[in-house]
Amino acid sequence: MIYVQILLVSLGCLFFIVGTLGLLRFDDAYSRIHAITKADNLGLGLLVLGILPSALSVPQGLKLILIWVLVLAASATASYLIAHYIKQHQLSKLPHGARPDTTADGQDAEPDPTNERGPQ
Amino acid sequence: MNLAFDIVLGLALLLTALGVFSSKDLFRAVVMFIAFGLLLALVWVRLDAPDLALAEAAIGAGLTGVLMIDAVAHLSANTLQNDQRDDQYDHSPKRPLWLPVISCVGLFVLLLGAIRFRPEASVSLPDMVRDNIAESxxxxxxxxxxxxxxxxxxxxxxxxxxxxxxxxxxxxxAAEDRVHQPPxxxxxxxxxxxxxxxxxxxxxxxxxxxxxxxxxxxxxxxxxxxxxxxxxxxxxxxxxxxxxxxxxxxxxxxxxxxxxxxxxxxxxxxxxxxxxxxxxxxxxxxxxxxxxxxxxxxxxxxxxxxxxxxxxxxxxxxxxxxx
Amino acid sequence: MTSDLWFALMGVALIALAAFTFFRQVHLLRRILAFNIMGSGVFLVMVGMAQHQRETDPVPQALVLTGIVVAVSATALALIIFRRFYSVSGQVELDEYQIEEPTQNEDHASDTMKDNINSLQDALQSDDEAPAKPSASKGDQ
Structure with a gap:
C-alpha cells in the first residue's frame, strides 16, 4: 500500500512541477490557465488520493476530499473569471509582447496595473 | 529532516519577501506579497501555532491581498489616463544610500545581538498558563x-x-452615498x-x-x-x-x-x-x-x-x- | 539550531530588508508592503525566540494573533488614506519638492498648504472622484 501511496504522491508532485513550468514558460494567458489548472486539479487530486489511506479517521479523510472539491470549484471559477476578463479586454497576448522583462511572471493574465499603457 | 524542511521554508519566505521588495512591477509585488502570506501561514504551522496559521491564511494572505490588489487596480485605473507619470513609479530617487544601508545593517546587528544574548525568563509563562487554565x-x-x-x-x-x-x-x-451608482x-x-x-x-x-x-x-x-x-x-x-x-x-x-x-x-x-x-x-x-x-x-x-x-x-x- | 531559532533569524532578516526597502522606496504602496513584511518579521522573532529551547508558549502567540488583526486594520486604513491622498494630489509619493508642482485643477500661485486644503475641500464636495479631473483636461485618448 505504501508504495502505491508514494507513487500517487510523486505523480501529484510531478503534475505540480509541470504545471508550474507551464505557468512560467507559456506565452499567453490561456495556455497558462490551462497549465495551472492541471496542477490544481490533477496534482492536488493525486496528492489527496495518496494521503487518503494514511488518514486517521473517516472524518479526516472526508475533510481531505472536501479540500480537493473546494479547490476544484474555486480554481474553475477563478480560471473562468481570468479568461473572461482577458476576452473582454482582448489582452491575451499583451503582457508578453508589451513587456518582455516580466514574461516569467505567471500573473500576467491580469493587466499590468502600473506600467501598462493600453493594449497597443 | 524537519529542520531541513524548515530551512527550505524559511529561505522561500525570504526569497518571496525579496521578490516583493525588488520587483519592478507593483502588481507583481502584490502577488508576491500574497504568496509571502501563504508561506508565513505554513511557518506558523511549523512553529506550533495553528491559531496564527489560521489567522494568517485568512488575513495576511486573503484580506490584505484583496486590499492591496484593490488599491493597485484603483491606481492603474487612474494612471492610464495620465501616463506621463508611469516612469516615476518604480525608480528610486537620487537620494543618499547611506541612510537605508545603515538602518538596515544596524537593525540586523542589533536584533542578532538581542537574539544571541537573550535573557533568561524569570517566570515561565507556559507554566503559569497551564496552572491557571482550569479557572479561566x-x-x-x-x-x-x-x-x-x-x-x-x-x-x-x-x-x-x-x-x-x-x-x-x-x-x-460624501459623494459615495448617492444611489445612482451603476449596480x-x-x-x-x-x-x-x-x-x-x-x-x-x-x-x-x-x-x-x-x-x-x-x-x-x-x-x-x-x-x-x-x-x-x-x-x-x-x-x-x-x-x-x-x-x-x-x-x-x-x-x-x-x-x-x-x-x-x-x-x-x-x-x-x-x-x-x-x-x-x-x-x-x-x-x-x-x-x-x-x-x-x-x-x-x-x-x-x-x-x-x-x-x-x-x-x-x-x-x-x-x-x-x-x- | 532549532527551527524556532531559524525562523526567528529569518524574521530578523525580514525586518532588516523591509527597513531598507522602506527607506529606499518612495512609492507609498511599496512602503505599505514593506511595513507589513516588517511586522511579519517582528511576529516571527517574537514567537520564535519565546519558543527557542523552551516549550510552546501561548502568551506570545496570543499577542501576535492580536497583532495580525491590528496590522490588517492599520494596512486597510493606510490604503484608504493613500487613496484619498492620491485622489487629492495625484501623487503616489511624499516627496516634498514634488508637492510644489501644481495639480492641474489648482491655482498655481497659492502656496502648498492652501493648495492641499482647497483640493481636499473640493474633493469632499464634488460628486466625482478627483482623479477623474486630470483626464477632463486631457480629453479623449
Whole structure:
C-alpha cells in the first residue's frame, strides 16, 4: 500500500512541477490557465488520493476530499473569471509582447496595473 | 529532516519577501506579497501555532491581498489616463544610500545581538498558563490568554479596530452615498459559486468560533473568515454594504460595547475591572467572543468596502483603448 | 539550531530588508508592503525566540494573533488614506519638492498648504472622484 501511496504522491508532485513550468514558460494567458489548472486539479487530486489511506479517521479523510472539491470549484471559477476578463479586454497576448522583462511572471493574465499603457 | 524542511521554508519566505521588495512591477509585488502570506501561514504551522496559521491564511494572505490588489487596480485605473507619470513609479530617487544601508545593517546587528544574548525568563509563562487554565473557563490556552489572562489587550484591540473604521468612514467622500451608482456586474458563474459557498463559509466561521474554547480557533479567526465571506460576497456583485447600512454600523460597535459592558458590570459585584465571576467565565467568554467575531468581521469588511468603487473606471478605460 | 531559532533569524532578516526597502522606496504602496513584511518579521522573532529551547508558549502567540488583526486594520486604513491622498494630489509619493508642482485643477500661485486644503475641500464636495479631473483636461485618448 505504501508504495502505491508514494507513487500517487510523486505523480501529484510531478503534475505540480509541470504545471508550474507551464505557468512560467507559456506565452499567453490561456495556455497558462490551462497549465495551472492541471496542477490544481490533477496534482492536488493525486496528492489527496495518496494521503487518503494514511488518514486517521473517516472524518479526516472526508475533510481531505472536501479540500480537493473546494479547490476544484474555486480554481474553475477563478480560471473562468481570468479568461473572461482577458476576452473582454482582448489582452491575451499583451503582457508578453508589451513587456518582455516580466514574461516569467505567471500573473500576467491580469493587466499590468502600473506600467501598462493600453493594449497597443 | 524537519529542520531541513524548515530551512527550505524559511529561505522561500525570504526569497518571496525579496521578490516583493525588488520587483519592478507593483502588481507583481502584490502577488508576491500574497504568496509571502501563504508561506508565513505554513511557518506558523511549523512553529506550533495553528491559531496564527489560521489567522494568517485568512488575513495576511486573503484580506490584505484583496486590499492591496484593490488599491493597485484603483491606481492603474487612474494612471492610464495620465501616463506621463508611469516612469516615476518604480525608480528610486537620487537620494543618499547611506541612510537605508545603515538602518538596515544596524537593525540586523542589533536584533542578532538581542537574539544571541537573550535573557533568561524569570517566570515561565507556559507554566503559569497551564496552572491557571482550569479557572479561566476555557480549555484552549490561547483563548484563555486572549479573553481572560490578558483581556486588556483584546479589549483595546477591538477599540483600535473601531477607531480605524471610524477614521475610514470619516475619510470616505460624501459623494459615495448617492444611489445612482451603476449596480455591480452580475457574473452567472461567480454568482452561482458564491451562492453555494457562502453557507459553508459562514458555517466554518461559526465552527471556528465555537471550537476556539477547546482547540485552535476563536473570535479572531472566526471574524476573519466572516470578513472574507462578506468581501467575497461584495466582489461577486451583491452590494452587502448598501442593504443594511445602519445595522452594519451597529454591528461595528457591538463587540466593543458588549465587552466593555461585561468588563464594567462585574465591578458592581465588587470585583476588579475585567474579571469574570466564578462559574460564569466560560459562558461570558463565549458570549463576548461571539460578539467580537461579528464585530471583527464587519469592521474588516467595512475597511474594505469604504474604498471607492473603481471597476467601472477600469472597464471604461479598456473600452476606450479597444476602439 | 532549532527551527524556532531559524525562523526567528529569518524574521530578523525580514525586518532588516523591509527597513531598507522602506527607506529606499518612495512609492507609498511599496512602503505599505514593506511595513507589513516588517511586522511579519517582528511576529516571527517574537514567537520564535519565546519558543527557542523552551516549550510552546501561548502568551506570545496570543499577542501576535492580536497583532495580525491590528496590522490588517492599520494596512486597510493606510490604503484608504493613500487613496484619498492620491485622489487629492495625484501623487503616489511624499516627496516634498514634488508637492510644489501644481495639480492641474489648482491655482498655481497659492502656496502648498492652501493648495492641499482647497483640493481636499473640493474633493469632499464634488460628486466625482478627483482623479477623474486630470483626464477632463486631457480629453479623449
Amino acid at each position: 473557563g476555557v480549555e484552549h490556552p490561547i483563548t484563555a490568554v486572549l479573553l481572560n489572562f490578558r483581556s486588556y489587550d483584546t479589549l483595546l484591540e477591538i477599540a483600535v479596530l473601531l477607531v480605524a473604521v471610524v477614521v475610514a468612514m470619516a475619510l470616505k467622500p 455591480p456586474a452580475h457574473d452567472p458563474i461567480l454568482h452561482g459559486l458564491t451562492a453555494r459557498l457562502l453557507p459553508a463559509m459562514l458555517l466554518v466561521g461559526m465552527y471556528v468560533l465555537w471550537a476556539g474554547s477547546y482547540m485552535p480557533g476563536g473570535a479572531f479567526q472566526g471574524g476573519a473568515i466572516l470578513a472574507a465571506a462578506l468581501v467575497f460576497l461584495q466582489l461577486a456583485g451583491f452590494a452587502v454594504d448598501r442593504y443594511a447600512a445602519s445595522l452594519l454600523r451597529l454591528g461595528l460597535a457591538l463587540g466593543f460595547l458588549v465587552f466593555l459592558t461585561v468588563a464594567v458590570s462585574v465591578m458592581i459585584g465588587g470585583r476588579p475591572f475585567l474579571t469574570y465571576p466564578e462559574g460564569f467565565a466560560g459562558q461570558l467568554i463565549f458570549f463576548i467572543e461571539a460578539m467580537l467575531t461579528l464585530s471583527i468581521g464587519l469592521i474588516l469588511f467595512s475597511l474594505f468596502s469604504q474604498n471607492p468603487p473603481h471597476s467601472g473606471a477600469v472597464g471604461h478605460q479598456g473600452a476606450n483603448h479597444d476602439q
